[in-house]
Amino acid sequence: MASFEQESLNYHKARNEFEGNGKIGTLITKPCDTVAELAMAYSPGVAYPCLEIEKDISTAYDYTNKGNLVAVISDGTAVLGLGDIGHLSGKPVMEGKCVLFKAFAHVDAVDIEINTKDTEEIIKTVAAIADTFGGINLEDIAAPKCFEIEERLKEICNVPVFHDDQHGTAVITTAGLINVLEMSGKKAEELKVVVIGAGESGIACANMYKALGVKNITMLDSKGVIHTGRTDLNKQKAAYAIDTEDRTPADAARNADMILGLSGPEQITQDMVRSMADNPIIFACANPIPEIMPDLAKEVRDDLIMGTGRSDFANQVNNVLGFPFIFRGALDVRATKITENMKMAASKALAELAKEDVPDYVKKAHKRDDMSFGPDYIIPSPFDKRLLVFVSSAVAQAAVDDGVAGVTDFNVEDYKAHLQRMADNAK
CATH class of the missing domain: 3.40.50.10380 (Malic enzyme, N-terminal domain)
Incomplete structure (x- = not known):
């Protein structure tokens, strides 16, 4: 058995007789060390919050977790x-x-x-x-x-109900796309975008790119380009069927400004990269082996901006940049939904954070001294503690703006200060 495999198996088991198996447990947040505290934690004191919630169900946010x-x-x-x-x-x-x-x-x-x-x-x-x-x-x-x-x-x-496999990659790659548009001077409505992989992530990404203003999207599944002549499409794929003579990934890649890969290894060739438009972007998100390795892609294009799902290359598309902070913002304003505007707010906040000076602790975590906004840094690092403030506050404000928040008194600057104290306390 490979050493990493064995280390992982050992990691998931208890290391001593006092530790449970697995990775999570229960943390008690209130003291229960005296008779009085026991009486409040359970009977008879627990009856009082129960009765308050019975009168007003929204007080469950005040008296429970x-x-x-x-x-x-x-x-x-x-x-x-x-x-x-x-x-x-x-x-x-x-x-x-x-x-x-x-x-x-x-x-x-x-x-x-x-x-x-x-x-x-x-x-x-x-x-x-x-x-x-x-x-x-x-x-x-x-x-x-x-x-x-x-x-x-x-x-x-x-x-809020959120399927992260659908929306997580969409939020992160949209952030990267926002920054590439700024760097290249291109406009969203002028782009040709190719999406290789028509599963939940591919559909969600295409939906967010449309919301950003992209109009020309070619999507491919395992059978090739999704076009209007096909009769084997589900509802989600049919929404992206286009009238085109293109049938293969190579056909679709010609003059493309962006290729998003959500499929498998070796789905993007060097010839496809050569045929793309000036200053192209490729997000090759298949793991552990991307659709094309960055060194192979950059071998044929020196104007390419590249991202993958891997942590050992620049511009990692990592869903942990999104879902924890999206939920943090949604929870704190007692949101009833996660709206499209909330997701876009998260993308824009990520794009903005990538432009900020990168803290030394982030550079140290990546063992890189050259981290600054540019082709090799269009998406912030998951180790950047400012994500909590940037993304969660943007999501919370969007929830308030969309009318799906349960709080009646929200001040975004006060909330940012609260999030900063939370981040500082975790150091």
Whole structure:
């Protein structure tokens, strides 16, 4: 067994008799060391907050952990690059998502693995438990059912429902695209964008690019270009069917300003890179091996801006830049939904943060001294503690602007100061 594999297995097991297996546990936030404290924590004192919530259900945010609690829910049908491995087999991943919520945005999260693949059962189950939480993070649910599950739950539930596999990559790559547009002087409405991979992430990315102003999008699935002559398209793919003679990735890449890869290794060739427009951008997000390795792409184009899903190359497209801080902002204003405007606010905040001077601790984490806004730094580092302030405040303000926030008195500058104290306290 490879050493890293064994180290990972050991990491997930208890290291001593007092430590539990897995990666998450329960933290008690109030003292329970005396008879008086026990009486308040449970009977008889606990009856009083119960009665307050009975009178006004919104006070659950005041008397329980609802306002800082997210459920990470999966059926295990699309786990990382492992596919349909079963609900319980995906539990380590869902625990890991909970770890990231807590480590990056101080959000408590609990993983829930549902033992059914039936769309109606999943919707019914999540809807029944949603009020316990401040938000629902759907995770690793296969397309196309993930689209229906999220859309219907957004209609049913009174808390934000967010399928990160759909929207996370979209938020991050949109941030990168915003900055490339600024650097190149190109306009969104003039771009030709090619999306290789028409799953949940590809559709969500294309939707956000359209919201940014992109009009010309060519999408490909495993059978080639999605065009109006095809009769095998689901509703989501059909929305991106275009009237074109292009059929292959090489056809689509000609004169493209951007290629987004959400497919697999070696889906982008050097010839495709050569055929792109001036100052092109490629986000090759397949993991662990991207659609084209950065060294191969840059070998044929010195005007290329490149990003991947890997941490060992510049411009990492990492969903941890998004979901913890999006939920942090949504929870803190008691949002009932995560709107398109909230997602775009997150993208714009990420784009702005990338222009700021990079702190020394971030450079040290990456072992790079040359980190500054430019072709090799269009997306901020996940180690930048300012993400909490930049992204969460932008999302919270967007929720207020969209009328989906439950708070009635919101001052964004006060909130930024609160977030800064939270970030400082975590150091």
